[in-house]
Amino acid sequence: MPYSSREFHLASRPSGEPVPENFRLVEVEVPDPRPGEIVVRNTFMSVDPYMRGRMNDVKSYVPPFQIDAPLDGGAVGEVVASEAPELPVGTHVVHQAGWREYARLDARHARAIDPSLQTAYLGVLGMPGLTAYVGLLDIGALRAGDVVFVSGAAGAVGSLVGQIAKLRGHTVIGSAGGPEKCAHIVDDLGFDAAIDYREGDLVGQLRTAAPKGVDVYFDNVGGDHLEAAMFVMRTFGRVALCGAISGYNATSLPPGPRNMFMAVSKRLTLRGFIVTDHADRREAFEEEVGGWVRNGDIVVRETVVEGIAQAPHAFIALLRGANTGKMLVEL
Amino acid sequence: MPYSSREFHLASRPSGEPVPENFRLVEVEVPDPRPGEIVVRNTFMSVDPYMRGRMNDVKSYVPPFQIDAPLDGGAVGEVVASEAPELPVGTHVVHQAGWREYARLDARHARAIDPSLQTAYLGVLGMPGLTAYVGLLDIGALRAGDVVFVSGAAGAVGSLVGQIAKLRGHTVIGSAGGPEKCAHIVDDLGFDAAIDYREGDLVGQLRTAAPKGVDVYFDNVGGDHLEAAMFVMRTFGRVALCGAISGYNATSLPPGPRNMFMAVSKRLTLRGFIVTDHADRREAFEEEVGGWVRNGDIVVRETVVEGIAQAPHAFIALLRGANTGKMLVEL
Numbered sequence: 001m002p003y004s005s006r007e008f009h010l011a012s013r014p015s016g017e018p019v020p021e022n023f024r025l026v027e028v029e030v031p032d033p034r035p036g037e038i039v040v041r042n043t044f045m046s047v048d049p050y051m052r053g054r055m056n057d058v059k060s061y062v063p064p065f066q067i068d069a070p071l072d073g074g075a076v077g078e079v080v081a082s083e084a085p086e087l088p089v090g091t092h093v094v095h096q097a098g099w100r101e102y103a104r105l106d107a108r109h110a111r112a113i114d115p116s117l118q119t120a121y122l123g124v125l126g127m128p129g130l131t132a133y134v135g136l137l138d139i140g141a142l143r144a145g146d147v148v149f150v151s152g153a154a155g156a157v158g159s160l161v162g163q164i165a166k167l168r169g170h171t172v173i174g175s176a177g178g179p180e181k182c183a184h185i186v187d188d189l190g191f192d193a194a195i196d197y198r199e200g201d202l203v204g205q206l207r208t209a210a211p212k213g214v215d216v217y218f219d220n221v222g223g224d225h226l227e228a229a230m231f232v233m234r235t236f237g238r239v240a241l242c243g244a245i246s247g248y249n250a251t252s253l254p255p256g257p258r259n260m261f262m263a264v265s266k267r268l269t270l271r272g273f274i275v276t277d278h279a280d281r282r283e284a285f286e287e288e289v290g291g292w293v294r295n296g297d298i299v300v301r302e303t304v305v306e307g308i309a310q311a312p313h314a315f316i317a318l319l320r321g322a323n324t325g326k327m328l329v330e331l
Numbered sequence: 332m333p334y335s336s337r338e339f340h341l342a343s344r345p346s347g348e349p350v351p352e353n354f355r356l357v358e359v360e361v362p363d364p365r366p367g368e369i370v371v372r373n374t375f376m377s378v379d380p381y382m383r384g385r386m387n388d389v390k391s392y393v394p395p396f397q398i399d400a401p402l403d404g405g406a407v408g409e410v411v412a413s414e415a416p417e418l419p420v421g422t423h424v425v426h427q428a429g430w431r432e433y434a435r436l437d438a439r440h441a442r443a444i445d446p447s448l449q450t451a452y453l454g455v456l457g458m459p460g461l462t463a464y465v466g467l468l469d470i471g472a473l474r475a476g477d478v479v480f481v482s483g484a485a486g487a488v489g490s491l492v493g494q495i496a497k498l499r500g501h502t503v504i505g506s507a508g509g510p511e512k513c514a515h516i517v518d519d520l521g522f523d524a525a526i527d528y529r530e531g532d533l534v535g536q537l538r539t540a541a542p543k544g545v546d547v548y549f550d551n552v553g554g555d556h557l558e559a560a561m562f563v564m565r566t567f568g569r570v571a572l573c574g575a576i577s578g579y580n581a582t583s584l585p586p587g588p589r590n591m592f593m594a595v596s597k598r599l600t601l602r603g604f605i606v607t608d609h610a611d612r613r614e615a616f617e618e619e620v621g622g623w624v625r626n627g628d629i630v631v632r633e634t635v636v637e638g639i640a641q642a643p644h645a646f647i648a649l650l651r652g653a654n655t656g657k658m659l660v661e662l
Contacts, residue, residue: 053596056487061566061596061598062594062595116350140596214336222591222592226591227587235392241591241594241595242595243595243597244591244592247592253358254584254585254588254589254590255587255589255592256558256587256588256591257587258584258585258586258587258589259584259587260553260557260572260575260587260588261553261575262603263572263580263601263602263603264572264573264574264575264603265384265391265392265393265603266392266603266606267602267603267604267605268602268603269600269601269602269603270597270600271479271593271594271598271599271600271601272593272594272595272596272597272598272599272600274593274595274596274598277598286588
């Protein structure tokens with residue numbers, strides 16, 4: 001029997017900050033699965049900063065969302081109909097058909113998960129977690145004794161970057177917006193110091209927090225944060241370029257770091273990366289980070305918004321930095 | 332017997348573009364060598380863009396020049412007095428005590444050279460040559476099939492980057508200022524295409540010259556060139572950050588590349604380097620590039636200014652891009 005479902009379509013491309021009118025909630029009937037397919041009742045969907053880029057009509061590493069077509073993204077849920085013996089009804093799965101209540105999909109595009117940890121597969125054990133792990137260890141080439149700075153430190157990725165670095169014995173400084181988030185990353189997550197970017201003078205704050213300089217900067221923000229980090233970085237430092245949320249809603253090109261010449265004099269390496277290139281690291285990631293999660297060594301904070309109708313609001317709020325930890329929509 | 336010599340001291344630190352008043356020509360007596368030392372009569376001295384940075388009172392990878400003390404830099408000359416048996420009178424040497432007619436120095440800081448190639452040791456076989464070699468092959472991680480773009484392509488380093496890449500079978504695009512230099516790099520040096528940055532629209536010109544995109548960008552210029560390169564680079568491209576001459580005379584921080592987010596989506600690596608970190612590559616460099624020089628496969632162009640009194644003029648002109656090939660002062 002078909003499932004009555006609601007899903008969000010892209011109604012129009014945002015100019016600058018997305019507005020609710022860019023999204024359209026559509027009632028659809030999700031048909032029964034064909035051979036090899038499953039139907040999933042989604043329980044949680046993820047909103048992530050990278051989705052903003054997909055709303056622009058620009059070729060990038062993932063194709064742009066199409067107007068009048070459903071949005072997609074990470075989601076978890078329970079199989080309610082199955083024509084795939086490997087994922088029977090009742091299995092909990094993680095997949096990419098978010099922004100909808102029911103999803104019919106090829107079983108090969110879903111992965112069974114431990115239902116007691118379901119939202120973790122959208123965060124610490126999912127794409128944000130692997131992003132933090134690969135970016136810090138491989139792209140940032142973390143070495144013993146390195147001082148680590150991460151921006152967006154109260155967010156899904158940044159909070160894990162800092163905690164992984166702490167668990168490996170490093171000094172970690174994080175930046176976040178506002179005193180509450182700054183207190184959270186120090187008091188709850190164990191960072192050594194926090195910088196409140198809303199207070200201004202990033203360079204001065206960073207010099208105070210890292211008097212000997214920074215060896216690895218994990219950049220989620222871009223713009224002034226990248227510039228400040230380069231001022232304070234040590235010789236042979238490394239920058240993992242993960243995101244640039246400060247510019248995602250920009251309607252013209254945002255100012256770039258004015259001190260790129262320091263990359264020469266300090267012999268810095270800046271390297272952009274996309275987590276989907278690094279699936280070969282999933283096994284090591286799940287072993288190391290999964291162990292920390294099971295032991296309770298990693299603090300996982302989530303900001304959960306209720307109901308699919310609130311998904312655009314959650315996404316817009318995410319881009320404004322309203323979340324602490326992973327931003328999720330409970331369906 | 333002491334040698335009557337003239338040498339340039341730093342009279343004052345430039346603000347913006349250097350002016351002749353920043354330099355002072357001083358008459359000195361160079362004493363006889365002490366044990367282990369030599370006195371060299373310099374025949375050619377080098378002026379290089381990196382010297383501009385040393386005129387600022389800023390800690391960097393080389394210490395700043397001191398006010399009222401002699402400038403220094405690469406030079407070649409003939410030993411006229413020696414208390415070092417390994418470098419007897421008549422030996423031609425390359426060393427770092429430039430900006431002066433006679434230099435007394437520790438013999439360990441000089442290296443014997445082939446007198447028939449003497450200026451080459453300040454260019455193609457010297458620091459600029461090793462810079463081009465290491466930057467292109469190691470920092471730029473040149474791979475078969477890569478399309479190479481180099482800025483400052485008519486300069487000492489850029490002209491070698493392009494020629495080395497051509498000799499290794501790559502498609503090479505260079506940028507330079509003005510039609511003469513552009514014709515030179517294509518007609519004399521064998522580049523596949525030239526971009527005249529004075530014509531503007533670097534991005535458009537680069538897209539036309541490299542319709543499939545650029546894999547390795549060797550950056551001597553920074554600023555708008557780096558931004559344009561990132562617009563046109565292919566996925567997994569590499570940027571060797573060698574210099575940023577466009578900003579060397581800036582009195583405030585120059586605008587940075589506004590498209591750093593492309594380093595994420597395209598997974599670019601930008602890496603700054605200093606040639607002095609790569610002395611271990613000198614042997615391979617001398618074998619490969621030395622062979623090309625001996626075979627006449629590499630075209631070496633020099634811009635030679637006559638007389639030590641003209642050295643500040645040569646340096647100021649270099650920063651304005653007045654040279655084609657290596658800028659030298661004949662003493």
